[in-house]
Amino acid sequence: MNKVIRTLKLTTAAAAFSVSAAYAEDVEVLHWWTSGGEAAALNVLKQDLETQGIGWQDMPVAGGGGTEAMTVLRARVTAGDPPTAVQALGFDILDWGNQGALANLNDLAAQEGWDEVVPEALQFFAKVDGKWISAPVNVHSTNWVWANKSVLDANGIAVPETWEDFVAAVETLKAAGITPIAHGGQAWQDATVFDAVAMSAGGPEFYKAAFIDLDEETLGSDTMKEAFDRMAFIRDNVDDNFSGRDWNLATAMVINGEAGFQMMGDWAKGEFLNAGKVPGEDFLCFRFPGTQDQVTFNADQFMMFDQGGTVSQEQAALASAILSPSFQIAFNKVKGSVPARTDVDGSELDACGQQGMKDLAAAASSGNLFGSMAHGHAAPASVKNAVYDVVTAHFNGEYDSETAVLELVDAVSIAK
């Protein structure tokens, strides 16, 4: 028996040796950016590292907005073999950081002055106990509305400034026989809309109290009911076929002029550009009515896993490369989002991108930058999904707004 174990150890040691020998200088990166543009953008990072003599072990796992990747990450960490860097969102980063699984990047951050260039709201998700644990890549803002300009023009609709404007515009489109709102009925899409609607209905204080502080009274307030009522209005103005639709098929409806508006994050821009549309000419991007001054965001970051107490040279090089202005611009140009650091020159970005950068800087300085509930930047995953459950159940007519408010309070308290 002992002999068997010894042999086993020998063989595994041999296997481990051969692996580490081959990739001693590599960084392994787990991410879910596998679609054409994103992956190509990430390739910029890879090539950057390769010029420094650092190999890139790619570990892409797509699906479910990172769900699959997070599952794989658990397996890797459990196996005692975490990747060097892992793409992650919001509270997932803090959860891992609080478990002590991540590296301390403070030396590097001090050296490169991250504290000064990264907005504070974003730093909240990149630091634990004052230690940098993660390198932010970009900031998506989620309270955008995308519109087909020719449809709006043909029906004499101006960019709506308020909820009432928006209601009027929707009614006009409906009367004209056009689907007013293109929407994909998936929980995260419903929640994305809900973020903007709640912000618009209750303002930033309300949003913060409800989704960031998880204040029970606010969650159960009449304003929340109003937000759900507005969701019901939106539900009444999507086509019959919305359920389960991918977001980009909804975008296609706007592109093709079948629908007027879509509420979606800034990544939707890629679809328009890909279809050869020009921002400002063929399509419009504007903040959801009533949230012009606010930005709800989610940010992709690479959390850096602890590699045995020290930050290796390769890991530091990777983190540094991620935050370098050149990569930030190159990547975000493709991705549709805006750089995570506010000090880079945005002139290479298109109109929507430049506006995004401007909005972000303004919101950051005026305290109007909030993490998006729908994208896991307002509350932990358990709460986020509890909110998903209620929002999506209500949106699909499982219960009315009044019940929804009660359910929301309940669900959040169970998940907290």
Added chain:
Amino acid sequence: MGFLDINNVTKSYGSVEVLHKVNIAVEEGEFLVLVGPSGCGKSTLLNMIAGLEDITSGEIRIKDARMNGVHPSNRNIAMVFQSYALYPNMTVGQNITFGLEMHGVPKAEREKAMADVAKLLQIEQLLDRKPGQLSGGQRQRVAMGRALVRNPDVFLFDEPLSNLDAKLRVDMRTEIKKLHQNLGTTIVYVTHDQIEAMTLSTRIAVMNGGYVQQLGTPKEIYDTPSNLFVATFMGSPSMNLIRTTIRIEGVAVYAVTQNDRGEEVRLALCAPLDAIKSYDGKDVILGIRPEALTDVEGADHRSSHIESIRNTVTVTEPAGSDTFVATTIGGAECVARMRADAEVLPGQQAEFAFNMEKAVVFDPESENRIL
């Protein structure tokens, strides 16, 4: 000490004992048949001789070597199975030589041995076929060839004829007997067919319920069964059993019963008084084989003691060479074997002659034979 000794062999599965202290000694060249109904333990015993099942206690010796724990292949035995167990993926030739191959016999020797056996069994033309292409009789021959080629000390046969049709079975039976006579090998043969047992064996062990009920030559078994089980199991039609009461009058011993009119009939037993004295007035079972119960003309004239009873014929079954006649004596259905031309008709009275020399008597309690 015999050639194959089975000494006090017991077999249990868990707490259930299925063979109880079996003792059989087989001489070299003997043809021993283990016969009994299914579940009597005969196949288990055979498998234990083969080494296919463990011996719980006791021992088996072949040529005076203890065989307990010896691997089947090291016992120098061969076995023919009920289903023949021919390897379906091998040709007949490969089937026959597989055992030699496993024992490391060189190819040339294997070929020669195979040729010899094939000639002996007249299966030369089949050697390249697969078992699936053979008829039942051919398979039987191949199976025997596979056993013969090993030139074993003991041949074991596990109901080898039961899968053949009636005619073929009789033919193969004769062949096995011939083979035994020509080769003079020691054979242990399991069957549930008492005719096979009678025709093939030099000795028979009748088994039931895990016990050897009787071990003896076919004649002993047939004429003097040691108990009711052996009496009824061996012979076809089976022995007539009539409930009677012993009555001793002076030196004469009578078995008393009723005919089908309810009248008392007395059958004088030719038995030494001492053997039966203690049964005076008690019930016993009189056993008489059908061929010892005949029409008066057909009765064995050499017999010193014939008793006859007039009784009603219920059924007649002409079987060509004989006619079987059924009647009711002492409340029991009895079959008499009469001459083919005996003139009896159902419903009519006929004279039934008992050859009392052949009659046996059993104790109804212990079921053992008294006389």
Added chain:
Amino acid sequence: MAVASSDTAIRTGRFTRTLIYVVLLLFVLFYILPLYIMIVNSVKPLSEITGGGMMSLPSAFTIEPWAKAWSTAQVGVEPTGLRPYFWNSISMVVPAVAISTVLGALNGYILTKWRFRGDTILFGLMLFSCFIPFQIVLIPMAAILGVLGLSGTTAGLVLVHVVYGVGFSTLYFRNYYAAFPTELVRAAQIDGAGFFQIFWRILLPSSGPIIVVCVIWQFTNIWNDFLFGASFASGNGAPMTVALNNLVQSSTGVKEYNVHFAGAILAAMPTLLVYIVAGRYFVRGLMAGSVKG
């Protein structure tokens, strides 16, 4: 057994027969539909699909999506297509199927021909293992692979698939060998064949049909597995399904449905081939044992 089938005793009239053919063809339609959707959409330009013509035949035929899916599509940071992952899958599936089949065959052989006390309970334990939902084993399995040093290796993945494949392969072989005459094993024992010789020379040559069933079953399941492949393979060693998933699932990128479908068909090719080539033996194999219970 196969012979008996060629002549069924049921007789049917002409009308009934027509009806039977109609029903059978309707079912063909039902089964073929998704494949139809996949195929037609894999040979159209993307604009035709997003333009709404998902059900119609392509007006402009192109095989470009196939080429793209195979060799240039982005499944990670490098535009490699599915090609490298195909070989990853092969190098995982072949040993995993082989080992789980051999183990299953040996187990079935032992559980029917070398019975011992408690063997039925052991079999029950193994059979019940088929029903464990894979999601719950991820974390502890990762820990064990880590301890063994097999994390992120093909060998580790093979181990996982063998572990969770052996229950079914044992079931198949046990049911098959249960009908295999025990007397043959006994005859071979008397002939002097040992445990492995009996298995190799006597049972295995007669196991063709059940091997086909077992291999088809294991091959399909292991080839199509995503969860284990994603969790326990390294990025470069990921199997085809993980690559396909990376190709197909992207939350915020452009969706090239035509490439997705071409990729899906490519990924399914080996299993489809196995079914088409071995399909006729499949029913025969099922007949020969596994449905006899």
Added chain:
Amino acid sequence: MSTAAEADFKTRLQNWIPKLVLSPSLAMVLIFVYGFILFTVYVSFTDSRILPFVDKDGQRTFDLIGLANYEKLFKLSHWEIALTNMAVFAGLYIVVCTLIGLTLAILLDQKIRGEGFLRPLYLYPMALSFIVTGTAWKWFLDPGIGLENIVQAWGWENFEFDWIKNRDFAIYTVVLAAVWQTSGFVMAMFLAGLRGIDNEILKAAQMDGASNWNLYRRIIIPQLRPAFLSAFVILAHLAIKTFDLVIAMTGGGPGRATELPATFMYSYTFSRNQMGIGASSAVIMLITIAAIMIPYLYAELKEKK
């Protein structure tokens, strides 16, 4: 055994080899199945969120909280929906698959020309993974672009088929796709069963004047019992493991209408960071499986003894 001590080398070897050969499989099953089940049970009694972590100092970063996860679990309307859906899904799936499989097998058994061509067409869905056939189904069932659209385009303007978008019917579309995938396999099992039936019995029954209907109902189908049982085991195990299908087709929607225990467990364990609740749902699932399978296994194995 009393004789084991004196057994010769070959016999002893022969007694040990089978157990030796069986032991790796057994060890694997004990560790990787039953060990892991115990682990899951343990986790279900903790408040683990991301992982049941043990930090560098060997301290647990989670607490044992007894049955609290189970209490939470049964308060979640979400879990209730998943359970109800499971009952509907598994019941319908098993019954419909069996019916279709049996029907096809019987029809194919009527000396059909082109059987060799039809069979693989019925069987092939088993070969495909749902990662993408799910999309094909989604489109086909989508009222805007799929079946409803086509039929309406053919002129039946009133035709409606929007089940996948309808909370009350969506689960049936999941059943439909699942049936599509496995009914061919079930057909193969029944076909195998039918081919194994002795034709003489059928001829005898026909001479007794049995109609085809009666022949099947009274003679043939009762003889397919082993095939029914095998089909049941395979279908039950597939039903319980159904996961990819739901993820690809409906993502659990509309709303939560097609959530199943497997998707529930996955989402609580891995995307909601509530591993404790995920583990407790897994335990409930395992208990349910055991409650169904153990009596079946017991009956099956006992009979064969």
